[in-house]
Amino acid sequence: MTLLGTLALWIAFLLGIWGAIAGFAGGHSGRADLQQSARHAVFAMCAVLLAAVISLEIALFHHDFNVEYVAAYTSRNLPTFYTWSALYAGQKGSLLFWATVLSIFGSLAQWLTAPRHRVYLPYVAAVTCLVATFFVSVTLFAANPFDRLPYTPVDGRGMNPQLQNPGMVFHPPMLYLGYISITIPFAFAMSALLLKKLDADWLVAIRKWTLLSWLFLSIGICLGMWWAYVELGWGGYWAWDPVENASLLPWLTMTAFLHSVMIQEKRGMLKKWNLGLIIGSWLLSIFGTFLTRSGVISSVHSFTQSPVGYFFLAFLAVAAAASFTLYGRRLPLLEAEAKLESMVSREASFLFNNLLFIGIAFSVLWGTLFPILSELVQGTKVTVGPPFFNQVNIPLGLALLALTGIGPLIAWRRASVPNLQRQFAVPAAAGSFTLLILLVAGMRDFYALVAIALGGFVTATVVQEFARGARARHRQYGEAYALALGRLIARNRRRYGGYIVHTGMVILFIAFAGMAFKTETEATLRPGESVSLRSPYGWTYTFTHLGVSQYQALNRLVTAATVEVARNGKKIGLLSTEKRQHVDATGRPTFEPSTAVGIRSDLREDLYTVLAGVVNGTEQAVYRFTINPLVWWVWYGGMIVALGGLIVMWPGGGSPAVKRTQAGYAVRLVETK
Amino acid sequence: MTSDCRIVGLSDCNRRQFLGLFAGGLLLSVHPTIRQSVDSLPAGRLYQPDWAGRPADPVTxxxxxxxxxxxxxxxxxxxxxxxxxxxxxxxxxxxxxxxxxxxxxxxxxxxxxxxxxxxxxxxxxxxxxxLMAPPKRGFNLVGYFLPGTAVLVAAVILTVVLRRWTRAGAPAPVAGTPLGAQGATPAELDRLRRELEGLNT
CATH class of the missing domain: 1.10.8 (Helicase, Ruva Protein; domain 3)
Structure with missing residues (x-):
């Protein structure tokens, strides 16, 4: 199987080179045979890379421990679920996975692109092949998952216990899919630049791809937060870790693009900006991979570090130079077709929204790289942790949340004062009322107050938009309100799906604000002893240690400690937290003992319990108890964001004429002579 | 009654065997060198402390x-x-x-x-x-203030540029005849304007 896998990689490498050459030559010369050959090269590359993946999976499932990758990431007693995900648990496998998914996306782009956009495809094939070839070459020359060991171990080392979590089965592929799918819009952007075909046509061709990429990134980031929360045991879901930051960067720029592209589609403006955002997003996705792989900045994701990061740095430098050179040469062709008519317009609000997205992306990038910069400039290593990022980003994030509510209230082209008064009255009142209630309730944390009050404002904006739309349909077509609401969303998926995403973001911001009220304590308890902790809602939770049990399960030896939880003296349930010593099939310990947290979650707060250890081999247990308010809202806010994204990208949604009307091409009230 | 005792788990054992088993059981339960089952560990001791990782210090x-x-x-x-x-x-x-x-x-x-x-x-x-965040002095100040300053400067530049664009982009006054002159009353026009503004959001 390893021979087949390596052979497949070599064939993919040669096909990729040919596809790139044929694509560029075919695009430049217009020769149909070369164009067709490039297209076929993409499909063939996809087929052989799939063969390589299947070869590796067969080696994994057959426990072929003579293969170094199989021995390093699996063991005989690893559950099947995780044996499958071992494909991307390590550096080498994940690079192969990346190249394969890119070739699948490249093939789908060749296959599914509408005939009117086929002119872009030769260059799209060339760029896709070039990028995929880079990944294949790294796999072949620096990180081959089919390398064999000079001996065959009895059993493998097994998978890192932190990766043996359902969240880790889905989180990495989702993020990879997000990162990788940005290559397709980037390829179309390069194609449009090379063809000098820079109207809004290429934007239509990439619309679904950009949404798909944004959706995968959003889901991937949320799953990563969930995994960090339930698996790492530190009681939070976002630590501003460099690799977390790396996933956030392209998400921010893609979100900025999804807003600003509307201005180009409706008004023919911001062509330079949108192209820059697509190129920047793609470069950031490669940069994220570089950060994950290189270990240049210390991170909790250190299990993927290796020298291949420098391959990525070189590729990043060459790709940035090539794409921005091409971009610079085409700048004269990227002039706007229309001018802005008013500072108080939807277009202007989108520009400020873009400014904030890019500002946050810049501050995240700046904070991530500042340790390196500091060492270069002042010769001193510094740490840039959560205090720095919170201080810099929270104000920008809140300004962005405010714009989430302001933007939809301002008319396209030009808003009049009466229009603004009418639009802002209810949301502003809702925001102020929310603030008042919170102040009366005794909340004094400034950022939390602002976040929740702005949440009230944005929610009122969204509700007002839905209510007005449904009422208009009810009046015009006589539909019942529920039906009118359903049809409103179905006929204007982009607009109302977007509002659903905004709702999800509001929920996320409120949930983030909840962490300002986190409380925690450590305690050493003998069986029967208790400790109490007061929640931000004023309840007193009592945790009574029941005892410690030990047992064997699957591939681990478990020490489980259980507490009984009571709220204001009333028993509400049990919480168990574990220490897990993973072992291989021969019973040898494979990793340091890991911790499984006990969580009791409801709408208001999470009770989060961690077994730190036991004292002198007795049932006297050391615990950390944490009360995390509103965490549940993070997961459901994330689901609502994903749901909104799905609605936006769902096919259909009205005729172009309807869309033009919705776009706000206002009727002039004068007639020209 | 026969000499056999018939109890669960033992069949066809006589009194001597029964007493022997009883004595053996008694011996097993008190002899300190005999391996104990998990459930008979002294109260509070773990069967395998190593499974729980490094011993923890009590919290103070x-x-x-x-x-x-x-x-x-x-x-x-x-x-x-x-x-x-x-x-x-x-x-x-x-x-x-x-x-x-x-x-x-x-x-x-x-x-x-x-x-x-x-x-x-x-x-x-x-x-x-x-330190989890660099101290606010020297070059580190650049770290803290550059992102916020950059956003502020960019916002000012954007505002200036937008003002310039809006001046250049504002539609030139058109010598037009209001549609109202062709039959619509000012009240109707006002209503139309309001409706359009509603649609235009």
Missing amino acids: AKDNLAVIQAIEKRLRCTCGCGLDIYTCRTTDFSCTYSPALHREVLAKYDAGQTAQQIIDGFVREHGQAS
Whole structure:
């Protein structure tokens, strides 16, 4: 199987080179045979890379421990679920996975692109092949998952216990899919630049791809937060870790693009900006991979570090130079077709929204790289942790949340004062009322107050938009309100799906604000002893240690400690937290003992319990108890964001004429002579 | 009645065998060298303490002091995890650095040092990298203020550019005849304008 896998990689490498050459030559010369050959090269590359993946999976499932990758990431007693995900648990496998998914996306782009956009495809094939070839070459020359060991171990080392979590089965592929799918819009952007075909046509061709990429990134980031929360045991879901930051960067720029592209589609403006955002997003996705792989900045994701990061740095430098050179040469062709008519317009609000997205992306990038910069400039290593990022980003994030509510209230082209008064009255009142209630309730944390009050404002904006739309349909077509609401969303998926995403973001911001009220304590308890902790809602939770049990399960030896939880003296349930010593099939310990947290979650707060250890081999247990308010809202806010994204990208949604009307091409009230 | 006793688990045993078994059982239950089952361990002892990882130290009242937690949340663990001392010592129970650093913080606190003195002491001993965020002085100020300043400057530039664009882009006054002149009343026109504004959001 390893021979087949390596052979497949070599064939993919040669096909990729040919596809790139044929694509560029075919695009430049217009020769149909070369164009067709490039297209076929993409499909063939996809087929052989799939063969390589299947070869590796067969080696994994057959426990072929003579293969170094199989021995390093699996063991005989690893559950099947995780044996499958071992494909991307390590550096080498994940690079192969990346190249394969890119070739699948490249093939789908060749296959599914509408005939009117086929002119872009030769260059799209060339760029896709070039990028995929880079990944294949790294796999072949620096990180081959089919390398064999000079001996065959009895059993493998097994998978890192932190990766043996359902969240880790889905989180990495989702993020990879997000990162990788940005290559397709980037390829179309390069194609449009090379063809000098820079109207809004290429934007239509990439619309679904950009949404798909944004959706995968959003889901991937949320799953990563969930995994960090339930698996790492530190009681939070976002630590501003460099690799977390790396996933956030392209998400921010893609979100900025999804807003600003509307201005180009409706008004023919911001062509330079949108192209820059697509190129920047793609470069950031490669940069994220570089950060994950290189270990240049210390991170909790250190299990993927290796020298291949420098391959990525070189590729990043060459790709940035090539794409921005091409971009610079085409700048004269990227002039706007229309001018802005008013500072108080939807277009202007989108520009400020873009400014904030890019500002946050810049501050995240700046904070991530500042340790390196500091060492270069002042010769001193510094740490840039959560205090720095919170201080810099929270104000920008809140300004962005405010714009989430302001933007939809301002008319396209030009808003009049009466229009603004009418639009802002209810949301502003809702925001102020929310603030008042919170102040009366005794909340004094400034950022939390602002976040929740702005949440009230944005929610009122969204509700007002839905209510007005449904009422208009009810009046015009006589539909019942529920039906009118359903049809409103179905006929204007982009607009109302977007509002659903905004709702999800509001929920996320409120949930983030909840962490300002986190409380925690450590305690050493003998069986029967208790400790109490007061929640931000004023309840007193009592945790009574029941005892410690030990047992064997699957591939681990478990020490489980259980507490009984009571709220204001009333028993509400049990919480168990574990220490897990993973072992291989021969019973040898494979990793340091890991911790499984006990969580009791409801709408208001999470009770989060961690077994730190036991004292002198007795049932006297050391615990950390944490009360995390509103965490549940993070997961459901994330689901609502994903749901909104799905609605936006769902096919259909009205005729172009309807869309033009919705776009706000206002009727002039004068007639020209 | 026969000499056999018939009890569950034993069949066809006579009185002598029964007494022998009884005596053996008694001996087994009191003999200290005989391996015990898990359930008969002395109360509170774990069957395999190794499974639970490194033995933990009991928590003291000082460990939970808000001031100690606040200090430790500002100091970075030197194990390379990137977490602060408090988070690392209460999360990564295989780390040997964070408990030692915690003891160092407690020792300095017991010696009567203030929070700032403890933090300054760590910076002297372990360098600036021991802080979770760089101190606000020298080049680090660039780190703190550049993103916010950049956004503000960009916002000002954007505002100026937008003003210029809007002046250039505002539709030239058109010598037009209001549609109202062709039959619509001012009230109707006003209503139409309001409806369009409603649609236009």
